[in-house]
Amino acid sequence: MPELPEVETVRQGLAKWVTGRRIASVEVRHPRAIRRHLPGADHFAAVLAGHTVIDVCRRGKYLWLPLDSGDAIIGHLGMSGQLLFQPGDAPDEAHLRIRFRFADGGPELRFVDQRTFGGLSVSPGGAELPAEIAHIARDPMDPLFSDADFVANLRRKHTEVKRALLDQTLISGVGNIYADEALWRSKLHGARPTDAITKPAAARLLGHVREVLSEALVAGGTSFDALYVNVNGESGYFDRSLNVYGREGEPCNRCGTPIRREAFMNRSSFSCPRCQPRPRRPVRATS
DNA sequence: CAGCTAGCCTGATTGC
DNA sequence: TGCAATCAGGCTAGCT
Numbered sequence: 001m002p003e004l005p006e007v008e009t010v011r012q013g014l015a016k017w018v019t020g021r022r023i024a025s026v027e028v029r030h031p032r033a034i035r036r037h038l039p040g041a042d043h044f045a046a047v048l049a050g051h052t053v054i055d056v057c058r059r060g061k062y063l064w065l066p067l068d069s070g071d072a073i074i075g076h077l078g079m080s081g082q083l084l085f086q087p088g089d090a091p092d093e094a095h096l097r098i099r100f101r102f103a104d105g106g107p108e109l110r111f112v113d114q115r116t117f118g119g120l121s122v123s124p125g126g127a128e129l130p131a132e133i134a135h136i137a138r139d140p141m142d143p144l145f146s147d148a149d150f151v152a153n154l155r156r157k158h159t160e161v162k163r164a165l166l167d168q169t170l171i172s173g174v175g176n177i178y179a180d181e182a183l184w185r186s187k188l189h190g191a192r193p194t195d196a197i198t199k200p201a202a203a204r205l206l207g208h209v210r211e212v213l214s215e216a217l218v219a220g221g222t223s224f225d226a227l228y229v230n231v232n233g234e235s236g237y238f239d240r241s242l243n244v245y246g247r248e249g250e251p252c253n254r255c256g257t258p259i260r261r262e263a264f265m266n267r268s269s270f271s272c273p274r275c276q277p278r279p280r281r282p283v284r285a286t287s
Numbered sequence: 288c289a290g291c292t293a294g295c296c297t298g299a300t301t302g303c
Numbered sequence: 304t305g306c307a308a309t310c311a312g313g314c315t316a317g318c319t
Contacts, residue, residue, distance in 0.1 A: 002313090032296085061313075079296085079312055095297090115296045117313065159290065168314080176312065265292075267312055 002077040004139055004173030004213050006221035006236065007061045010083055013231030014063070014109075015056040017085050022052040022103040023067075033097035033111060035076075035119040036132065047071060047122055048100075059129060060136045060172025066127040074130055078117025084110045085231050139173035140210045141217075151202040154194050161197060162190025162269065165209065174209060177245045178216065180270050182209040184244045189276040190269050196279075215241065244270040 002010070026048050028034060028041035037044050051067040058064075065073040075083070084093075085107040098111040098120060111120060123130035138145040150171055154164055164170055165179040174182070183190050185208035188201070197205070221236030229235055239246075243253050248261040252272040260273045 076313080078314080080298095113296095114298070115311090117296065157289085163290085166313085265312090267310085 002061060002079075002081070002221075003175035003178050003216075004061065004141070005178075005216035005219075005238065007058060007063065007077060007173070008141075008217055009221045009230050009236065010077070011056050011058045011063055013085075014065070014083060017107065017231060018053050018065070018109060019056060020052065020054070021106070023048050023050065024101045024103045025049055027099040027101075028097075029099065030097040030116065032116045033113060033119045035074075035121040037121055044120075044122060048073065055127065057127075059133050060139055060168050061175070062133045062136060064123070064125070064130055064133070066125075070124065070126045072123050072125050072127070072130055074121045074123050074132060075111070076118050078113065078115065078119070080115040081111065081113040081118030082229055082233075083231055084112060084229070084233055086110055136168050137170055137172045139213075140171060140206060141173070141213060145171075147203065147206060150206055151199055154202050155197060155199070157194045159194055160190060161188060161192045161194050161205070162264065164194050165190075171206075171209070173213065176267060176269075177242070178209070178212050180245045181212045181243060184270075184272060184276060185212065187275045189271060189278050190264065192279050244272065246270065 026045035028045060031041055034041055034044050047069070048067070051069040051071070053065050054068055055066050056063065057066070061076060063075040065075070067073065088101065088108050093110065093112045095112050095114045096110055097113050097116070100109040102108065121132065123132050125131060153170055157164055157170070162179050162183060165174050165182065166176070179190070182205060186201070186205045188205060216236070216238040219236050219238035219241065220230065221238060244259050247259045247270060249258050251257065252259055252275060255272065255274050257272055257274040259270055262269050262271070
């Protein structure tokens with residue numbers, strides 16, 4: 001499940017292995033892996049061929065690769081997307097969607113995606129933040145991220161705090177796993193109304209978000225199966241450090257109470273019933 | 288306008 | 304054994 005630490009790990013691998021290389025050809029194996037590109041797969045391949053990757057950037061969970069043509073490749077891994085470097089003679093992966101060959105004849109770049117929630121697109125944005133992802137907020141590791149703005153914007157919203165953490169226009173890079181982990185560290189239940197969170201509590205929560213993201217980044221990310229891997233196909237090991245996510249029924253690492261699992265937006269939230277009591281009242285009366 | 292949710296997708300797992 | 308239902312979940316379009 002690629003969230004910020006996983007995507008940043010992939011970005012670093014890409015930066016090392018693809019910067020400065022000239023794309024020789026692009027092979028699109030599955031049309032759904034190309035996003036918002038009405039001219040079609042052939043055109044997508046044609047506008048990229050012959051151009052050199054000059055950088056690898058990230059905004060939240062999006063990657064973008066400026067080219068010397070002034071265009072940029074935008075990528076999102078979705079749930080199961082992988083960007084892998086492979087020798088040209090390595091057998092095709094079962095879910096190989098897009099293949100990039102390079103003029104230097106070195107390892108090719110493969111976009112592999114089982115569930116096709118991810119995809120690539122081309123933007124004329126170049127080295128600037130592409131317009132397609134301009135709505136994505138800065139992430140909390142970004143030097144230009146404003147803590148004060150985050151606290152103010154969070155408290156201005158009328159929603160539940162976990163929803164807010166997952167809102168990529170408020171703060172980017174946080175997904176279901178790290179949201180649950182940060183809330184546990186802050187002893188907050190995800191259903192707590194954002195407009196009732198004090199400034200200090202919001203600042204503490206932000207600190208815990210930053211803490212869990214940076215610890216996971218050092219560990220190379222989290223993976224429960226082989227779905228998230230770095231560009232060399234290796235999994236991270238932060239899952240050993242998770243305190244609540246996926247630990248239903250297991251003892252809380254703080255108080256020993258069995259971790260609870262609750263339905264949340266057609267998925268799951270994990271929390272400690274004792275450290276993170278549910279708010280007493282619903283967010284807001286409906287009338 | 289802000290908040291919310293269905294739907295996208297496939298493989299592993301569970302249930303009958 | 305075999306088939307069907309369930310679950311995983313980031314993001315966007317479109318609804319209220």
